[in-house]
Amino acid sequence: MDVLKKGWFSELTELLPGRCFSMEVEQILHQEKSKYQDILVLKTKSHGNVLVLDGMIQCTEFDEFAYQEMISFLPLCSHPKPQRVLIVGGGDGGVAREVSKHPLVETIDQVEIDDKVVEVSKKYLPFMAIGFDSPKLNLHIADGFKFMKEHEAYYDVIITDSSDPIGPAVSLFQKSYFELMKKALRPGGIVCSQADTFWGHLKNASSMRRHCKDVFLKAAYATSFVSTYPAGQIGYALGSLNENTDFKNPVFQLTDQLRKEMKLRYYTTEIHRAAFALPAFVVDAIEEDDKTC
CATH class of the missing domain: 2.30.140.10 (Spermidine synthase, tetramerisation domain)
Structure with a gap:
């Protein structure tokens, strides 16, 4: 067809x-x-x-902000001082656009393997590619694995904005990738990765959360609504090297005025908390997954 x-x-x-x-x-x-x-x-x-x-x-263009804001601010607002941030993927510039808004972020490295995605996004998706214009951003066209191996114990937050688990993104959904991210983090560092939908892909979503649990001291799975993604839902796997991290209660909380100044259209502190409230069948699957590991 x-x-x-x-x-x-x-x-x-x-x-x-x-x-x-x-x-x-x-x-x-x-x-x-x-x-x-x-x-x-x-x-x-x-x-x-x-x-x-x-x-x-x-x-x-209709709903990209929902995903970009959540994959960025869930980890950033869970970290007390996210000064150095690494974005893996995100060749459209959307995550860079959002991360650069956080007032505590000082430096952003972004590593994207496909320069053509960046080139095309700058031409046809300027509402997202504006992220590449941030003075905080250093864009690297390179392999994310190799880049992280050269930056051990360097970042406070690593955000993986991957495409779906086909083609060049397959390796970003494996446990070895999470182990590599761990080595690239400073003490207390946090990671956040796109983690599929639980509607029909529950096994994938659960395994991404399990990778975080196996590698990090704290792990969680969050969710948000994005109308053009499968079933209108997408998940995020989060892990922290700080055993006291409470993902459900962000340490950096936005006032309504600050949210408007940052031009956020989806993320709020209330939405952050709600993102970790999961349907019963998802909670049961995660609990069952923990028992078998």
Whole structure:
């Protein structure tokens, strides 16, 4: 079946068997195959400009802020002094845009393996790629594994904004990756990684949280709503080297005035707390996972 048929894009992939999400397309803005993946940018009728990698929707102009804010501020607001931050992936610039807003962040390193994603995002997704203009940011086109090996005990927070577990992102969903991140953290450091949806991918979501539990002193799984992701939900696996970290109660809390000054549209301190309240079947799966390990 053609994913671009009769003016519609359909997210048809083996990662989502038996279902798909479709959007009406006004124009194909860009299409190419980079060294690492297929890159597609669409202008859609309902969701603005959309970035698609290897057939999977990565972000849309309509709702990207929900994901970018949560994957950034869940870990940043859980750390008492997140001065040095590493972003792995995030070639669209959205996470860099959000991380740079945090007043305690001084330096951001971002390592993205595919320079074509950065190039395309700057041209077609300027509302996200504005993150690359931050004076706090140092962008590195390189392999994240190699980069972290060269920066042991250096970062306070590491955020992994990966695409789905296909192509170049597969290695970012494995335990060895979390062990590598641990070595790149300073004492008390925190990590946060995209951790799939629990609707139909509960095993993947649970395993990501387990990787954190196996490697870090504290671990948690949080959730948020993003309408264009599978089932409208996406998860985040968090780990901390500080055994006293309480992910459910952020140490950095936003006043309503500060939130507005930071131009946040999804994240609030209340949303932070609520993100760790999970459905019963997810809680049961996590508990069962802990018993078998």
